Amino acid sequence: MGKKICWGIIFITIAINVVMLQWTIEAYLGLEYEKIYGYTIVGVVSAIIAFITFLKWRKLEYTSE
Amino acid sequence: MTDKKKLGLNKKDSNDDMINLVDNLNRDDDMKFNRRAFLKTAVGTSIALGLATVPFSVRAMLGMAEEEFERTEIAKTADVPKGSSVTFKYPTDNDPALLIHTKNGDWLAYNSACPHLMCPVFYEPEKEELVCPCHKGYFDLHSGQPMAGPPQRELPLIEIDISNGVVYAIGRKVRHG
Numbered sequence: 001m002g003k004k005i006c007w008g009i010i011f012i013t014i015a016i017n018v019v020m021l022q023w024t025i026e027a028y029l030g031l032e033y034e035k036i037y038g039y040t041i042v043g044v045v046s047a048i049i050a051f052i053t054f055l056k057w058r059k060l061e062y063t064s065e
Numbered sequence: 066m067t068d069k070k071k072l073g074l075n076k077k078d079s080n081d082d083m084i085n086l087v088d089n090l091n092r093d094d095d096m097k098f099n100r101r102a103f104l105k106t107a108v109g110t111s112i113a114l115g116l117a118t119v120p121f122s123v124r125a126m127l128g129m130a131e132e133e134f135e136r137t138e139i140a141k142t143a144d145v146p147k148g149s150s151v152t153f154k155y156p157t158d159n160d161p162a163l164l165i166h167t168k169n170g171d172w173l174a175y176n177s178a179c180p181h182l183m184c185p186v187f188y189e190p191e192k193e194e195l196v197c198p199c200h201k202g203y204f205d206l207h208s209g210q211p212m213a214g215p216p217q218r219e220l221p222l223i224e225i226d227i228s229n230g231v232v233y234a235i236g237r238k239v240r241h242g
């Protein structure tokens with residue numbers, strides 16, 4: 001996995017998380033509690049993916065010196 | 066930076082300290098370190114956004130436990146003539162609600178916090194509709210469904226029971242109709 005792909009993945013997770021946060025707030029105000037859990041799971045998983053991708057990127061970036 | 070054959074940007078073929086002072090001004094390095102900082106910020110943003118959804122889930126979990134409804138007196142029928150409404154709180158003190166006596170004599174009750182951004186919704190007797198003045202949201206009086214404006218969800222329906230001239234709230238349906 002190249003550094004470029006890592007960048008791509010990280011930006012995709014940002015996009016996903018922005019949408020998830022917006023939907024979570026809407027579902028919360030709409031009292032649709034079941035949906036909130038789904039959004040939170042997606043949001044947290046995508047945050048974890050972002051972090052793992054960051055570690056991967058860091059390895060590539062700092063060992064290729 | 067000791068590679069003499071391939072001279073980078075800002076490099077002079079000399080070992081003189083006073084000439085190679087520009088070493089710390091390398092544009093490529095600058096770009097690289099900025100890119101790194103940028104990516105780190107991006108990762109931080111993504112994680113922060115993802116985790117920001119968690120408190121809502123926690124709140125939702127706590128809120129779900131209290132789905133028990135008490136039979137609560139709202140008003141006496143005599144106090145709410147046709148074409149008027151009264152406000153009350155149901156099921157908790159944080160849930161404003163509206164009891165409506167329509168011109169035809171129907172009794173209806175909804176939570177009155179607009180599902181758009183929580184402004185209070187009003188009963189408009191002339192046109193027999195529910196209006197949110199904040200961003201011009203309109204709801205159907207008989208179903209609580211959004212008709213126009215930004216709201217996308219119906220108003221939670223409060224189930225009522227009328228006996229001996231008193232209107233009671235007995236339950237709530239968030240999804241209905």
Ligand code: FES
Nearest residue numbers: 179181182197202
């Ligand atoms: S808060 Fe009711 S329309 Fe925006």
